[in-house]
Structure formats: C-alpha cells, structure tokens
Amino acid sequence: MTKRMQWTLALFFVALIIWLGWRAYQHRQAQSGLAEIKQRGALRVGLDASFPPFESLDENGQVVGLDADLARAIADDLGVELEFVNIGFDGLYDALLIKRVDMLLSGLPVDPYRSRDVAYSTNYFNAGQVLVTRRDDIQLVDDLMGQTVAVEWGSLADMEARRLQKTIPNLQINPQPDAQSALQFDIAIVDGVTALGNQQMRIVKYLSDEWYAAAVSVENSALLAEINKTLARMQESGEMERLQEKRIGE
Amino acid sequence: MRKIVHLSLIAIIFALTGLLLTRSASLPPFDLGPQQSVTTVNPEMGVHTRLTDEVEAWKIKYTLQMVREMGAPWVVEYFPWAYREKFPGIFDWSHSDLVVQNANRQGLTIIARLGYAPEWARPANSTPSFLAAEDYERFGDYVAAFVERYRGQVDYIIVWNEPNLALEWGFQPVDPAAYTQLLSVAYRRAKEANPQVQVLGGALAPTLAPPGDEFALNDLDYLQGMLDAGAGDAMDGLAVHAYGWVYPPDDPPAPDVVNFRRTELVHQLLQENGYGDMPIHITEGGWNDHPRWTRAVKPGQRIEYTIQAYQMAQEWPWLESISLWAFRYPWPAKTYLDYFTFVTPDFIPKPIYEEVQRYAHGEIDK
Incomplete structure (x- = not known):
C-alpha cells in the first residue's frame, strides 16, 4: 500500500x-x-x-x-x-x-x-373557508352559477366569494353581520370551525386551507x-x- | 515577472470586491411602466407598505400599483439603515431605488422611515434599535446620504420608530431627551443635504405605561419630555400611531384610553407647547379583524371604522396624511398580524381593500 x-x-x-x-x-x-x-x-x-x-x-x-x-x-x-x-x-x-x-x-x-x-x-384540523349547503343540487363549485351565497361581510369567506364571483357567472353575494347568520341561508361560505359546528349543512368543498x-x-x-x-x-x-x-x- | 502577476491578481480581487460592494448601479433595468396618478376623493389617504423584505421587483411594483388603484396617494415605507450601509461608508441603494422609483411612477408620496442600526455601528450583543449617543452622527451620515440620493423623490422622513418602547430603544430605559438628541442630529444632517425635506419626529407607540415602567412610557408624557428637551425645533412635523383597538373611530379621546382620537390629544399637547401649527401625519394605525385577538373587531366593523377614520382625518385641519397599517406582508405572519392587512401575500384583495377602493372612488358615502 x-x-x-x-x-x-x-x-x-x-x-x-x-x-x-x-x-x-x-x-x-x-x-x-x-x-x-x-x-x-x-x-x-x-x-x-x-x-x-x-x-x-x-x-x-x-x-x-x-x-x-x-x-x-x-x-x-x-x-x-x-x-x-x-x-x-x-x-x-x-x-x-x-x-x-x-x-x-x-x-x-x-x-x-x-x-x-x-x-x-x-x-x-382544517380551519380554512368552506362552501356549505343544505340543497341537494349543489354538488360542485360550478353549481353556484346563478345562485346566491351568504357570507359574513368583510371576512375571509367574503373574500373567497368575491373571488368566485370573478369566474362563476351570475353568482350573487348575500352579506351578513356574522358567520352564524350566514348559515341561516341555503348556501354559505364559512370557516371550517363554523362549518363543522352546523349539522344541517353539508360541506361541498374547502375553498382554502388553514x-x-x-x-x-x-x-x-x-x-x-x-x-x-x-x-x-x-x-x-x-x-x-x-x-x-x-x-x-x- | 512573478511579482507583477501577484500584484495584478491582487488588483483584480480588489476591483471585483469593489464591484460587488457597489453593485447598486449594475442591477438589470426594470420596466417601471408609464407615469400614473392617483384617483381619489380623499387626498390624505395612505397605507404603510411592507416592502423591506420583498425581494422580487415585480412584487414591489405590483404592490404599489394596487395601492394607487385603491385610491391612496400616500405610502409609509421602512428603509433600514442596516440594509443600506452594510459596511461603513459603502451604500447599496439597489432595493430602495426600486421602491422609490416605483412609488414615484405610481404617483405616490413616500414617507420614509429611517432606523435599524447595522452591527458595525453598535456594540456586540445589542439589538438594531440600540444606538449609543456617540454614534448618532453615524446615523446622521445615513440620513444625509438617503436624503441627498432621493432629493425630489422622497420629501418626508421619520426618524426612528416608537422610541417610547424599550424594545425600540435597544432595551434601555426609554429617554425622551436622548431621542431628541438623535432627532436633532438627523434634522441637521437632513436639512444640510436637502433643505426642502420634511423631518418627522415621534412615531410614538400609543401606550398608557406610567413613568418608571420597565417596558414603555405613555406617549403623551414622552412627547412632553421631547418638547421640554427642544424637539419642537428639530422636526417639521410629528408622526403619530393611531390604533383604534376595539373602539370605533369616533370614540371620545381621554388620557387614559388608547383609541383613534388619541391623536387629538397629541395635537392639543403640541398646541399647549406653542406648536399648534405643526402638521401631524398618522404613519401607522387602524383596526384588526382577527377572530380571537382580544384587540380585534369584526371584519365588517373594521371596514366601517377604516372608512370613517379616513373621513374623520379630513376634518382635522392639522393632519396632513393618514397611513394605516399595513397594506400587505411579503409572507403570512400566521398570527393576528395577518388580519391588519388589506391584501394577502398572494395579492388577493380582501373585502376591506375593495370597500376602501369604492369609497376612494366616490362610489359610497358612509
């Protein structure tokens, strides 16, 4: 060597x-x-x-x-x-x-x-913003065409709704004073915690992740x-x- | 022969080092776009941007474009000394050039916050908010260089930030007289470089901390201390931080309450000391809509309070501008701080951005 x-x-x-x-x-x-x-x-x-x-x-x-x-x-x-x-x-x-x-x-x-x-x-746990509904005909985000979605005015849910409005034709936003009020309507966007806390609404899709x-x-x-x-x-x-x-x- | 080669090599190394240290002039050209102007019903409206740590040029441009499109003609931005003068006497203006040129091109008026001492200008194990009195002239050198470089582009500077907090005063006991000394040095050097530049002092944190408190001093007591030490002659205007916390903007002012209208008490104090004509600029402030922070309000309230605050500011003849915290962060803070912003790090406008934009464009009269 x-x-x-x-x-x-x-x-x-x-x-x-x-x-x-x-x-x-x-x-x-x-x-x-x-x-x-x-x-x-x-x-x-x-x-x-x-x-x-x-x-x-x-x-x-x-x-x-x-x-x-x-x-x-x-x-x-x-x-x-x-x-x-x-x-x-x-x-x-x-x-x-x-x-x-x-x-x-x-x-x-x-x-x-x-x-x-x-x-x-x-x-x-995912606390992101969620599209929820009590209607059977809403299965996809695209089904929101011509529909009205309730949100807490000014919240991140409102931000998501305004974003969707840019791509989904005739989507209307119904601003509410808080997330619980938004859940009184048939279609809403709320945060993950509020969504899971409501048994009457079905989760369609998470629109953002947290x-x-x-x-x-x-x-x-x-x-x-x-x-x-x-x-x-x-x-x-x-x-x-x-x-x-x-x-x-x- | 060998000696000549060695000397040549040394010369090349020096030249390359010099080039690296003064690379500001060698950045690739960036398209600033056409000259723009701000359309707004409220010429006092502004926001505090957070471009210090924004690396990409297009993001700086787009941020400032969105500010202009929202209808805010004023921006407050931070230009840390440590970032510009990493080595004594050698300045790198590449990043600040990008910010200033883009802001000017968007038709925005800049208020530049100057502070944050580099390591070489302070003792080991001190924080960047620490500066010994014997080194105030070193800061003065930076102020003079900044003001000189941006003559005609930056007309307002703020000297240091929230010096009434121990955290912002190098974890020393806060000292209005010492801050006044720093302000006086900065004022003299700024005026020597450009007599037209407006030097703003203060930028105090609104707090009720009593004298002797370990962490802070009541902003009104601190301001009185500054004025007693001669600060009134070492500034052209006062920068004020006006956070509303959980109170609406019209909540009445009181010495024992921190709210938006505390700014009126600041003006009153200036008046009592013979400086009633001194203009005030709100350079931080606003509301937060985090779902659980104890000082936050609901998102809808935040929108209403913000627009009301912009409107109220126009009723104060002594107020020149109001820039709220904060337009956008380069990345998410993942804390309540994210709920102060108007736009997400991904440039998605929050509802507050769109509502303020509607107000600034005269589409709503709240």
Missing part, C-alpha cells in the same frame, strides 16, 4: 468517525427531550386558552376543548401527567424555543417559515414521532372524528 493510499484511508476513517459521532449526538439530542419528559413525569403543553372550541377555560378554570382532549391523549400514550401552560398567542413560539413548554397545541396554523426552529405534527398542527422544537424529533403516533391512532380508530363532533358540534 502506497503512502498516498494510507493517507486516503486514514482520512476516510477520520471522516467516518466524525460522521458517526455527529449522528450519535443528533440521536441523543432527539431522544433527550422525550427522556426528560418521562423523567419529569409530565408533558408541558403550551396553549392560549382563549379560542373555543379548541381551548378555553371552563367555570372551574380547567382547560377544555379539542386541543385539550388531544393533549390528554398524547400524555396518556406517553404514560405521563399533563400540564397546561396558558400563554398569550404571541408568546407561544418563544415559550417553546426557550423550553418553557415541550409542545404547542393551540389551534396553531402551520407556518412553513418557522421550519428552521420548529417541527409540526401531521395536520389534525391547517392546524402541534409544534415541537426541531431538535425534539422523538417527541414528534410520539405525537404523530397518537394522532394516527385517533384518526384510524375514529376517535378524532368523535372528538371533533363533540367539541365543535357543541
């Missing part, structure tokens, strides 16, 4: 050792967040309890809502206690990044610009995997749908 080959091999092994060391460090970092939660015996969930039906305080000061139910399921699957940390919406990400909380679950829209620091779970997900620190991939496992289990078993009906349909 020539001296040059010996050097090449030596360099290769040094690089391999550095790479393996780095992988081991990353793995330890990823596991350490989860290990810390288990050692502590409690999962700290950050939320802003002012957003029913996702999270709000009941008459006893307890956090209730869809997010609270999901957090409880995640903590149960991890075998730890659940601790809610109530924080103003603006401070949620900071609280996560300084490790004041382990995760956020707070009607939180997925923000791709935060992916350097934050990792999101699989989506669990996905909610849980968020963890980007280093905490082991916890993220556990959260996703719980969400997937709840989706498959139908528990997610039941909870949504219970909390949002209330």
